Amino acid sequence: QDTEEVYMNYLVIDLEMCRVKKLYRKTYKYASEIIQIGAVLLDEGFNRIATMCEYVNPEYGVLDNFIESMTGIKNRDIKQAPKLTEALEHLSDWLGDREYKVYAWSDSDRTQILREIKAKNIESAKIDDFMKADRWIDYQDVFKKRFDLDRCYSLEDALESAEIEPEGRFHDGLDDAVNTGALIKKLELNPEYEIAKYALPESDEHLSCTIGDLFEGLQLKFGESASTMKWCTLFFHTGMRISEFCGLTLKDFDVENRTVDIDHQLQRTSDMRYIIETTKTDAGTRVLPITEN
Numbered sequence: 001q002d003t004e005e006v007y008m009n010y011l012v013i014d015l016e017m018c019r020v021k022k023l024y025r026k027t028y029k030y031a032s033e034i035i036q037i038g039a040v041l042l043d044e045g046f047n048r049i050a051t052m053c054e055y056v057n058p059e060y061g062v063l064d065n066f067i068e069s070m071t072g073i074k075n076r077d078i079k080q081a082p083k084l085t086e087a088l089e090h091l092s093d094w095l096g097d098r099e100y101k102v103y104a105w106s107d108s109d110r111t112q113i114l115r116e117i118k119a120k121n122i123e124s125a126k127i128d129d130f131m132k133a134d135r136w137i138d139y140q141d142v143f144k145k146r147f148d149l150d151r152c153y154s155l156e157d158a159l160e161s162a163e164i165e166p167e168g169r170f171h172d173g174l175d176d177a178v179n180t181g182a183l184i185k186k187l188e189l190n191p192e193y194e195i196a197k198y199a200l201p202e203s204d205e206h207l208s209c210t211i212g213d214l215f216e217g218l219q220l221k222f223g224e225s226a227s228t229m230k231w232c233t234l235f236f237h238t239g240m241r242i243s244e245f246c247g248l249t250l251k252d253f254d255v256e257n258r259t260v261d262i263d264h265q266l267q268r269t270s271d272m273r274y275i276i277e278t279t280k281t282d283a284g285t286r287v288l289p290i291t292e293n
Contacts, residue, residue, distance in 0.1 A: 013177060015112060016038075016067075018064070019033075019061060020032060030285075032112065032278065034056050034084055036054070036077075039052045039174075046181070055078050059083065059120065091130070103184055104139065107140075139180065155170070156170055240262060264276055
């Protein structure tokens, strides 16, 4: 008896999130919450066969101007949208009985879903099956290892290095999923493809310095500018990244509890524009303590 051949499909997923205010973090301890699921289904040849965009009504998060501007998502999109459980079960039903793997750009999307499942006490056999660890592939990590890179590329930088013209806008869940799918198709069907790599010209000039040297220079330059020195002290003592430091606003500081929220960063795009975007790694979104001084 002939057996029917089973073909593997590939689901490319991208999430967008809103921020959760501090007053809700006793109940929900995470800084962000899912508001959009973008999904693209690819066949065994990595051809796009279907797309889905599902908005999600957050239970704790707020769609502020920053997130609205970055993602293009409006309150009207999420106000009557389903909660996360219904949205994920709808995604599972949409996939049907296909055999599939899930691709995402970094492991932060799977981590975010798992966090919300735990925080919201979600119990669903469909969702458990969808979230199996052996289904999920972190294609940002695949990309880094394949080309022996010394850092993780953003999706925008990866598309540029692979000479792919992006569709739509960045930070739209569906558009990001579509673009990730295009990148996966090109690389998986062309195993010998090499991306363009750029290196700094060699130089004999010694550019390194100690933190003490840097502080000394700052003191000489800024003199009695106590405000400037306090910002520099904050930067060095918290160990935050330069992009995170440059993205700080006053509302990120909780003076009463002496903490600073790190949930976004300032980034420079490949065409030399500066944008504010959310952190994309597990360790990126965090609350840092600050001393009285």
